Each structure stands twice: as structure tokens, then as C-alpha cells.
Amino acid sequence: MHFVVMGVSGSGKSTVALRAAERLGLPLAEADRFHPAANIAKMSAGAPLTDEDRRPWLASLAEWIAEHERRGEPTLVACSALKRAYRDILRTGAPDIRFLHLHGPRSLLAQRLAERSDHFMPPALLDSQLEALEPLERDEQGVTLDIAATPDVLVERVVGIVAAGLGRVPGARG
Template identity: 50%
Template sequence: MIVLVMGVSGSGKTTIGELLASRLGCGFSDADEFHGAQNKAKMASGIALTDADRAPWLRAMHEAILARQRRGEDHVFACSALKRGYRDLLHENVADLRLVYLHGSPELLAERVGGRRGHFFAPQLLQDQLDTLEPPSAEEALIVDIRQTPEAIVEQLVRALAGG
């Protein structure tokens, strides 16, 4: 099973993804690993990425997802996956991809992003992500409220992914 943990910056994708991967006994990859230096520099400067900027990044993520699937490996990926088209691309030809959407209020997200240190994402880009976000439906994703503790979120996900 491939799990894709999605949401805007500050939603906890990396924290939840790492904890979930640990609980599931599998590997974890963060989308930031697939961004080129130019994209990271743009975001650090407060410049929002365009779809053209995101295209190579999304293709690289998709290839990594396919590679894990071909090897029969369970794996957790964290990626903003803001638009339905991005999610469609990431899901293409992937038989068992489960989507998790970490949802939170703009106020909570802004508080979290503003409190981060040492991350290349400029806090002023959060509004751009919120404006770009096409939230998945409950049929497309497991939707999780990020006001819970990371441990409670992971416990909820482990149960849901196991079918319970």
C-alpha cells in the first residue's frame, strides 16, 4: 500500500507521514526531497510556484511512487498535492494509493507556519496554497482534523487504513 499524506504547508504532513511510516513499518519520503534547487529558492524568496514549476517535481514524485509499487513496497509519501490534477497525476497507474488529507483552519495553519524555523517555505506563501487548494472529497481521501495530537491522528489513520 502506498499512502500519500497531503495538505497545505503547516498541516503536519512530514510529522504525520514519518510517524505513520514508523507505525506501519515502512519507508517515508517527503515531497521536499523531489524539489529542485530553483523551486526551493523561489519559495524561500516568497515567490509562489507555478504549475510549470511544479510539473517536474510532480513527475519525479510519481516516478518514486511507481518504483515503490513495482517493488511491492509499502511506503508513505508526504506531498501538498493541492490540486485534483496533481493528485490524478500522482495516482496514475498506482493500484493501491490511499490519500490522507490533513485539514486545518487558516488561523491554525498560519500559526504553525509562522512558528517554523529553518524551513525554506516563506510564511507569506500559505495564502497562495490555500487559494490553490482543491480539497479532496471524503470519497477521494481520509480527511483528518489537525487539531488532534500527532499520535491521535496516526492512531486514527492506522485504524482507517486497516479497514476499521
């Protein structure tokens, strides 16, 4: 079983996924690290990525998931996964992927983006991400979590959801 912590830039997906993966002892893929240099350059210049730009990036993430699936290892992934079509690409890596959508108001997302300086994604691209965002559909396995909660609370919720999905005691490793 594999879990994707998803959401637009500023939703906290990397922070929450990293902390949850550490608590659960799971391999973590931070999707930003899978972007080709051309995608990073494009976003850094303030241009939103197209579906065509994203396709090879998502395929590489799906392959990472597939490698772990072949070894029988559950994983956690931090990825925007904005559209159903993008999530469908990720699902090619394994049959059982669950999505944990970190969602909240534009004002909170914009505030978070304005406060960070260590990321290539400029705050100006938030609106393009919100326009592209397609919430989870009824037939997609997953839940939506409100980012108004503190990161600690969100980590606890994600750990609980993932642990339950894996049949583990929350916080237990292995």
C-alpha cells in the same frame, strides 16, 4: 497500496507521515526532498510555485511510487497534493493511492508556520496554498482529518487507516 498524507504547509503532514511510516515500517517519501533547487529558491524568495514548476517534481514522486509498486511495496508519502491535477500525476505511479488530507483553519496553520524556523517555505505563501487547495473529490479514495487533533492522535488515526488498508494490525511492522 500507497498512501499520501496531504495538506498545505503547516498542516503537519511531514510529522504525521514520518511517525506513521516508522510505526508501520513503510518506506517514506518526504516530497520536499524531491523539489529541484530552483523550486526551493523560488519558494524561499516568497514566490509561489506554478503548475509548470510543480509538474516535474510531482512526476519524480510518481516515479518513486512506481518503483515501489513494481516491487510490491506499499508506501507512505508526505506531499501537499493541493490540486486534483497534482493528485492525478501522483496516481500515475500506482493504481491504488489513497489520500489522507490534513485540514484545518487558516489561523491554526498560520500559527504553526510562525512558530517554525527550520523550513524554506515562508508563512507568506500560506494564502497562495489555501487558494490553490482543491479538497478531495467524491471519486478520490481518501479521508479528511482535522488538524485540531494533537499530532499523537493524528498519527494514531493515520496508522489505523493505513494498517486497515494493508490488512495489518495497527502498529505492526512488515
